[in-house]
Amino acid sequence: MKMFARIVVAGILAVAVVMDASAEEPRSSGTGFAITADGWLMTNAHVVDGCDRVEVKGRGVATDPRIDATNDLALIKVNADTPMVPLTFRRAPIRLGEDIVAIGYPLADLLADSVKITTGNVNALAGLRNDTRYIQISTPIQPGNSGGPVVDRDGFLLGITSATFSKQAADQIGITAQNVNFAIRGSVADLFMQSQNLASQSGDRQDGQSTLSTADLADKVTPSVHQVLCYGKPEVEASPQGRETVTSLPRSSVSTVLLDARGYDAIGFDYATLKDVTFQGCRAACESDGQCKAVTYNAKHRFCFLKNDVVVLIRNADAIVAYSASKAADVIMSDFTSYSGMDLPGGDYKRIRQTNYLECFVACVGDNACRAFAYVSKKKECWLKNALGRPRATKGVDLGVK
Numbered sequence: 474m475k476m477f478a479r480i481v482v483a484g485i486l487a488v489a490v491v492m493d494a495s496a497e498e499p500r501s502s503g504t505g506f507a508i509t510a511d512g513w514l515m516t517n518a519h520v521v522d523g524c525d526r527v528e529v530k531g532r533g534v535a536t537d538p539r540i541d542a543t544n545d546l547a548l549i550k551v552n553a554d555t556p557m558v559p560l561t562f563r564r565a566p567i568r569l570g571e572d573i574v575a576i577g578y579p580l581a582d583l584l585a586d587s588v589k590i591t592t593g594n595v596n597a598l599a600g601l602r603n604d605t606r607y608i609q610i611s612t613p614i615q616p617g618n619s620g621g622p623v624v625d626r627d628g629f630l631l632g633i634t635s636a637t638f639s640k641q642a643a644d645q646i647g648i649t650a651q652n653v654n655f656a657i658r659g660s661v662a663d664l665f666m667q668s669q670n671l672a673s674q675s676g677d678r679q680d681g682q683s684t685l686s687t688a689d690l691a692d693k694v695t696p697s698v699h700q701v702l703c704y705g706k707p708e709v710e711a712s713p714q715g716r717e718t719v720t721s722l723p724r725s726s727v728s729t730v731l732l733d734a735r736g737y738d739a740i741g742f743d744y745a746t747l748k749d750v751t752f753q754g755c756r757a758a759c760e761s762d763g764q765c766k767a768v769t770y771n772a773k774h775r776f777c778f779l780k781n782d783v784v785v786l787i788r789n790a791d792a793i794v795a796y797s798a799s800k801a802a803d804v805i806m807s808d809f810t811s812y813s814g815m816d817l818p819g820g821d822y823k824r825i826r827q828t829n830y831l832e833c834f835v836a837c838v839g840d841n842a843c844r845a846f847a848y849v850s851k852k853k854e855c856w857l858k859n860a861l862g863r864p865r866a867t868k869g870v871d872l873g874v875k
Contacts, residue, residue: 499702504577504621504634505529505549506560507697508666508673512553515662516620516701517635518545525705532699541665541790543736543810544606544657545635547620548669549701558696560622562659562675563629564863567608571595574690575612575634575656577621578700588695592687595631600655604808605844605875607655608632614654620701623656626684628693629676632656664812664864664874665790675863731756731768731795738789738811739767739780739796741831747777756795767796785834787811787873809834809873816847816867817874820860828855834873845874 503520507513514529518540521527527535527549535549575591593612600607610623614637623632637654663673685693747758752770755777759765767783770776770793783796784803788810796804825836830848833855837843845858848871861874 499528499704500524501703502578502617503619503701503703504617505699505701506576506620506622506630507557507699508548508559509671510553510556510559512551512557513671514549514551514557514699514701515633515666516547516549517633518542518547520620520701521547521549521703523705524703526703528702528704530700530702535701539669541668543788543790544661544665546633546657546662546665548666548671559674560624560630560694560697561628562663562673563625563627563631564675564677566860567595567598567631567658569595569598572626573610573612573623573631574626574687574694575610575614575618575621575623576691576694576698577618577634579615579617586700588698588700590687590691590695596653602808605658606661606810607635607657610654610656612654621698622694624690624694626690627678627682628685628690629678630659630662632658633662660861660864661810661874664815667815667864667866668790668812670866731760732798732801734786734794734796734806736788736790736792737786737794737806738769738792739783739794740785740787740834741829742767742780742782742784743778744781745779747779749775750777751775752777752793752795759795766800767794769794785831787834789813807834807838809837809875812864812872812874814866814868814870815872816865816870817845817858817862817872818865819862820845820858821847821856822859823857825855825857827853829853830871837873837875843875845872847872 503516505514505516508515521538529535529551532551535551537550539548573593573595576588579589591612593610595608596611597609599605600609614634618634621634622630623634625631633656635655635657666673755768755770759768759779764781765779767780769778771791773791783800785805785807786794787807833846833848836855837846837857842859843857844861847856849869851869
């Protein structure tokens with residue numbers, strides 16, 4: 474089963490189109506969409522990763538990139554002399570089987586370089602290995618669609634096009650896979666925006682409102698969608714099929730003593746905290762301390778948390794973990810994503826008192842009804858949630874989402 478999972482995960486290909494690069498031409502392209510009127514756009518992290526310069530076609534050079542590598546999301550900013558048209562995030566839950574439309578700039582170097590739309594359905598409410606950050610969609614996805622919006626028939630944002638199941642992976646496991654594509658949920662993107670102090674527009678269909686035709690939907694949504702161009706030296710191993718995204722056990726980048734896991738946090742077992750240090754300094758402190766089995770480094774605040782044990786790693790875009798190689802076989806790489814200072818109001822169905830973050834996490838993992846948990850450190854309270862509300866910045870709350 475583990476081998477099957479590795480093959481499947483290795484078969485997810487990022488779908489940014491790689492172009493014939495020269496000094497005057499972009500090396501690759503993808504899609505982005507406006508999320509604020511003053512020039513902020515969202516796209517996939519792999520669309521802008523490694524670019525010397527990023528441009529939004531017709532809007533100029535993009536600046537201030539903000540990356541959530543864990544969830545393959547990026548925010549970029551352009552000058553908005555003319556206000557942009559932000560998409561509206563849908564509040565209502567995504568429904569299995571509902572009609573959707575994907576918008577983007579696929580194969581822009583081969584086909585017409587104008588925006589294109591494709592229609593389909595929501596095939597599943599989770600991605601590979603039940604990863605609830607994603608939905609599975611049937612809309613055809615091509616290189617260049619990466620970062621484009623997936624909307625409902627009213628034009629509300631449901632997700633962000635991210636990846637497709639490759640033919641190579643299907644061949645390896647002896648199946649035929651057609652239109653097996655994935656989009657990151659809009660709720661995950663909304664959390665990322667909240668973490669960057671950006672507010673999204675949200676709404677729902679009004680009673681009695683008629684469903685838009687595909688043509689009317691295109692007229693409504695396409696002004697918000699833009700082609701994102703990546704300039705820079707071409708990657709040596711780039712291919713027209715995009716870059717491969719592989720999930721595997723992190724390997725040591727500096728030392729044989731500690732293994733690094735970027736974008737993860739090691740839960741619990743803190744015994745010391747160092748402030749205003751670099752990751753290298755944090756790592757060195759652990760290597761020189763006999764009781765240290767792991768560290769979590771918070772890159773945003775330059776905090777280092779030394780730990781005398783490590784059991785579970787949870788995704789966190791602001792964190793880097795280094796943990797003992799002797800623990801590698803026992804460490805669990807969790808599918809949860811953590812957010813500090815965030816909450817999802819509503820959906821609470823169980824409260825656990827006098828507990829800690831690790832016990833809160835374990836309680837959620839062991840309960841099939843649990844989709845998220847909120848831990849209030851000051852009160853030592855854990856709230857299990859069976860529904861995901863609208864994210865909100867909340868001081869003193871640590872959120873974990875399946």
